[in-house]
Amino acid sequence: MSAATLLSVENLTMRFGGLTAIDDLSLSVPAGKITAIIGPNGAGKTTFFNCLTGFYKPTTGSVRLAHPKRGEMRLETMTGHRVARDAQVVRTFQNIRLFPKMTVLENLIVAQHNRLQDASRFSIAGLFSLPGYRKAEVEALKTAVHWLDRLGLTGIADTAAGDLPYGTQRRIEIARALCVDPVLLCLDEPAAGLNPRESAELNTLLLSLCREEGIAILLIEHDMSVVMNVSDHICVLNYGRKIAEGTPLEIRNDPQVIKAYLGEDDESEPATLIGGNA
């Protein structure tokens, strides 16, 4: 694993009965960069996320994380809980999974339940607000306030998450993931349902998280205005196999990629599919 590689996926395969959703995938994700995973519907993108975040146990292959403080971790052997808590690989989902009746602030505090549980030592001590637990609560609040401010959400901190517009809820999901101090932030279609202005704001946010906070981002996205404008590197899947990888410019012009998206006989202009200025 080279010094700059954060995640190293080797020969990953995931089968569901007779269906091979991920087929012998090898991929390196560098530290401090944005890597996009793209591909047509059913290509295996979410399955890939599920394999590296402990939701699925891959059929074969390895997923090694070079954790900056804890050394190498084998994610494919870990439960989802440990991937988030110990490896600090944190994800969002295609469908929004906020607690709609809780306020935005409460959603961000609940996300830090691991820290609070650890401080309570899984005992009644936490309920009596013993000092260690109280300190952890204050830290959780500070972290939530920090990310609310950073993502421009402070004004809606006390609003029920479910009452907010869809685009704002997507932003809250990212803020919630950031509260866990991710080493790798995995975003599953963060631009789904966003209007063009919100997509452009998402681009600015992702670039700033990467460039200013040094957070590595793994991004599944269909919106090419996001993919092409923020990605340092793109990996293209089709039927579970990697068919191409490279810079946005390389991917935009790759005949295999255009064919995978548009089909063999389709002669239409690929610019409509692969947008952006990169």
Ligand SMILES: Nc1ncnc2c1ncn2[C@@H]1O[C@H](COP(=O)(O)OP(=O)(O)OP(=O)(O)O)[C@@H](O)[C@H]1O
């Ligand atoms: N739990 C499962 N059981 C059986 N088949 C599954 C399961 N999860 C995914 N699949 C199948 O694996 C293939 C890849 O699905 P996946 O959701 O990973 O694709 P995707 O690239 O994320 O698609 P989309 O862009 O539509 O979200 C599909 O054929 C899907 O039906």
